[in-house]
Amino acid sequence: MDLLNKTIVVTGACSGIGAEVVRLARSRGAIVIGIDRNPPSLTLDGFVQADLGERVSIDAAVAQLPARIDALCNIAGVPGTADADLVARVNYLGLRHLSERVLERMPAGGAIVNIASILGAEWPRRLEQHKALAAAQGFENGQAWLRDHQVPQETCYQYYKEALLVWTFAQSQPWFLEKSVRMNCVAPGPVFTPILGDFVTMLGQERVQRDSARMKRPAFADEIAPVVAFLCSDAARWISGVNIPVDGGLASTFI
Numbered sequence: 001m002d003l004l005n006k007t008i009v010v011t012g013a014c015s016g017i018g019a020e021v022v023r024l025a026r027s028r029g030a031i032v033i034g035i036d037r038n039p040p041s042l043t044l045d046g047f048v049q050a051d052l053g054e055r056v057s058i059d060a061a062v063a064q065l066p067a068r069i070d071a072l073c074n075i076a077g078v079p080g081t082a083d084a085d086l087v088a089r090v091n092y093l094g095l096r097h098l099s100e101r102v103l104e105r106m107p108a109g110g111a112i113v114n115i116a117s118i119l120g121a122e123w124p125r126r127l128e129q130h131k132a133l134a135a136a137q138g139f140e141n142g143q144a145w146l147r148d149h150q151v152p153q154e155t156c157y158q159y160y161k162e163a164l165l166v167w168t169f170a171q172s173q174p175w176f177l178e179k180s181v182r183m184n185c186v187a188p189g190p191v192f193t194p195i196l197g198d199f200v201t202m203l204g205q206e207r208v209q210r211d212s213a214r215m216k217r218p219a220f221a222d223e224i225a226p227v228v229a230f231l232c233s234d235a236a237r238w239i240s241g242v243n244i245p246v247d248g249g250l251a252s253t254f255i
């Protein structure tokens with residue numbers, strides 16, 4: 001899994017899975033640029049502070065990035081305890097807009113990796129809705145579509161992870177055929193990160209207790225990072241348009 005001299009942009013770089021991806025990628029020879037709303041507390045080769053829920057802030061961040069970007073890791077996100085509009089803007093609309101802008105700077109062989117969730121597994125139940133949202137191109141058009149199709153607060157996190165999976169599936173092949181840039185998702189289960197408590201609150205104690213019997217424990221962030229790094233590497237050069245669960249087998253117990 002050689003990342004030597006690859007320039008990789010990591011959002012949510014300052015904590016959790018993002019920080020572990022930064023550490024691993026730099027140890028494998030990558031040049032890593034972090035994007036986060038908080039100042040960095042780890043070593044980076046470059047850093048841009050940005051609000052990934054605002055299109056203007058994203059555009060300003062992209063203007064500060066290198067002319068060539070080999071991989072983009074979309075790891076930043078907010079939990080479902082945040083306002084539903086913020087969840088939409090950060091976890092879906094902003095991620096999509098950043099990916100589209102960074103794509104302009106990617107050479108053939110580039111890679112985009114999106115952090116989804118096993119909570120997005122029910123996307124087939126709302127496939128037509130998610131395809132319609134994916135077809136609403138642009139940040140503002142996406143916002144307009146969502147104003148006409150309100151997403152309940154209690155299910156917003158799951159909804160936008162489903163939407164992210166469908167958008168990745170739909171958009172990956174055109175970008176691969178036209179640009180030779182791959183796009184994939186990684187879907188963790190529960191992970192020991194600063195926002196794990198928010199997920200417990202979001203899901204409720206009954207659901208958490210029920211799921212806890214299905215798994216050994218939540219993942220550590222450094223157990224997710226190697227899969228993200230692999231998808232950025234040339235070893236994954238023929239993997240595009242897939243979602244890889246990294247959940248200690250949790251998803252398999254629902255079959």
